[in-house]
Amino acid sequence: MADGSVTGIAPLLELPSSLRVISLNCWGLKFISKHRHARLVEIGHQLATASPPPSIVGLQECWTQEDYLAIRELTKHVLPYGKFYWSGIFGGGLAILSKWPIEESSMYRYPLNGRPAAFYRGDWYVGKGVACARIRIGPGRKDVVEVFCTHLHAPYEQEPNDSYICHRTAQAWEIAKLMRHAAERGHMVLGLGDFNMIPLSLAYKLIEGHAPVRDIWRIVKPDSALGSAEQAMRMAGGKAVEVPTAEQCLVEHGTTCNSRFNTWRWSKQMKKDLEKGKDSYVDPKTPDLRAKRLDYVFFADNAVETGNDWRIESVEVGMTMRHPTLKCSLSDHFSIEATLTRASDLGEKKAPTMTSALPVETYDLILAMISTYDKRERLQRRLRIGHFWAEVGISISCFVAVWWSPRNFVAFILMLLSTLGFGAGIIDGLMGFLFVGSELRALREFEIEIKRARERAAQLDMRSSGA
Template sequence: MASSAHPSSSSSDPTIHVLTLNCWGLKYISTHRHARLVEIGNRIASASPQPSLVCLQECWTQQDYQAIRAATSHILPHGKFYFSGIFGGGLAILSAWPIVESSMYRYPLNGLPAAFYRGDWFVGKGVACARIEMPADIFGQGKSRILEVFNTHLHAPYKPEPLDTYVCHRTAQAWEIAKLMRHAVERGHFVLGCGDFNMRPASLAHQLIETHSGVKDVWRVLHPDSSLGSANDQVERERGRKVPNAGFNVTENGATCDSVLNTWRWNKGQQKRLDKGEDITVALDTEDPGAKRLDYIFFGGGGERDDERAWSVEAANVGMMERHPELKCSLSDHFSVEATFRLSTRPADTPMASSTPYGAVLPPATYTTIADMIAKYTSREAKQRRIRVSHFFAQFAISIGCLVGVWWTPNYASFILMLVSTLGLSAGVIDGLMGFLFVNSEIRALKEFNWEIDAAKQRAVLVEAGKGAQEETLEVGKTGAGGHTQGAVGEPEAMREDNGKMEMVV
């Protein structure tokens, strides 16, 4: 029987080592899929420090999942493969400690069935949720012993924002996982949100998560000045920084995708040389204008006033950059994100640096931007619904006309009319189902999202108005009789003199 305590942990060193990786394990599509995922399992098993928790995305097949489990079971004896959608969500969680409860939450807004060539809707993207109870002899008996993990893969961007058609869906998905994580934080548990979020730092989705979930982006905690996208993105060009090299991107910017170090981003000529067995190396000082950070670890919660403990991030790095030993290719088209967390004591009156105060809001203008995006996308989908429904009725009428025409046409013409009727009506029925059922469902989900954003905006307006009123009160309460200042409730506040200037002692 596997021990409940993690091999690398001790009562004097209560740490958790976390790894998240998009494996690029698309069946029939991803090159060298099984060989790469087997090697990913081997690298996880030999990693130092040993991981306590691993979150995988795009691990689509049971064969690949079981291969990784077989390689890592001695350090990660507990695991869960999550089932979702028509083809599966590709999410899996491996843990050093028992997963006592799990669920799969599917996003209400999750791509379009018409975009079958992209597949986001068909895989049923969502959040793989797991509740883990860590050993009491290491992490104590309190709420900080409970770890809630949320593993996800948000809708892929197919164009840069704001041109991306699916930015509304991805932002809505970020809102949903933010709510799940906030609820866990409110329960006082330690919370980890991992995965391929397909978003840029400081994007609307990123802002919603950090503001409304009570968690923080690990990389931004340790590297607050890291990039907000690739050097090619407008937001980075506006910062006026020189194009970073590959080494800087992985050590400072946390770039996990589109790096020149990743062989799956090379041109066809380089990949052909690699396929012939040539081991091509890329220097770390090579300019890397396209690399960006799409994979994240968020953390929060776990603070307990009764025993004055809190979780803090100790280290974070980009990993899984090694090549396959025989194939010489990268293990995935993404690199991993890895982080170490420590449970430590703190003064009882010290706030947790990792938490966001409950009720925190973004500026009202940000919610207005999101609401405008929802309105624009809803209008687009309403138009799509009219087109699809109209196509159904038009095709139905054409089919009836073709069947009537069969009575007065020769055999070969009858065959053509029947073929046109059958194929056309089939397409019309599919379009009608999407128009009547899917688009209606999508618009209703958009209405729910819009209501919640509107409620958040109203709260933000009240918060901003409250701040304005407080500042106005302080401005009005300037020095009066006796050299005192009147505070917000008319009470004199203590004053001090510093270099001839009077300041309120807050």
């Protein structure tokens, strides 16, 4: 089939004893990412030859069918099932590969997802969302893993000054709802992707608080860094903080982005030297200020419902190798990889809580953020609509002025100004009348949901205090 899906699914006879899960941002932007196809082909080769072999893979920024199908061809013997997800104008860049049959799939687009005016950033045009797949791993009714692969809106400024923080928070809420619903259906849940957030940020707390899932890395390494050392220094007011080495960042802190080991982070001169065949040595003991973790595997085994107790055997940063001939890193991110093993007994497992674990103050913070963003967008709508009507007036004035023009070149300039100005006004008018209105309605829905969640949290607080 065109999307690489596999038909003729055979029934599964036995539940596996282990799961190998990989999530990777491939950095596969067409015309922009350097050595794109060669790198993604090598990513496919690494997945095909990995030991232990992967069971479920979530890819982000795999934008083109050419790259996806190349990876599918290379991995079909270990990952015979797969789905490329279609979304937006240029595609969402999401794909899920699996060792087991995908029984059902869907693409859920985020209601709040950037702005069309920011065409140079592209988040709105790619239609970011959640790639969903229901994967059957055994013969039992509940032997199902629901996989959610996503790529949240990129941060273009540091929080809390990021003008897109409301978008990313709303997106975290949406994927948390999807994972929560999967757990309520009694299935195992995996949330994979580039979440563009640091551990314990607002979006992170929202995911772990509203869905019964946990970040695998912090389960295994609860004392790992929350962000880059550079961010920690800013938050400490410039005071000295302990800066981990490049090796510690990978092994202890799970940093998948901006690592010193990643050639796409190197200086321009080092990149030029690499292109000419001159490699640079990175000392593992060198302090790494900028490395941070943006990629995650969230997990809930739902053992009481499924009857299967899955435990974390290992978690590590992967795909750190270089391309064999180009000598560059395979992506500007490293992968996050985890192995889960099935225990023979449930032990003391309890059913996951489906009530909110977030404090009321967190919801108040989100509501304040929504209010601030709502005011910004209403101002933007007034300005854009005002610009539209101003350009209508200017255009009419230019047409009138043409009648009194003493020279042809003056008439030409007036017509040109009228055409260009009216074109810009129409674009702003469309965004003001249509897009901003749509965004405000999506924002209103998000606000209502947060208010309801706040009410539930307040009621729980009252019950607990009364008890």
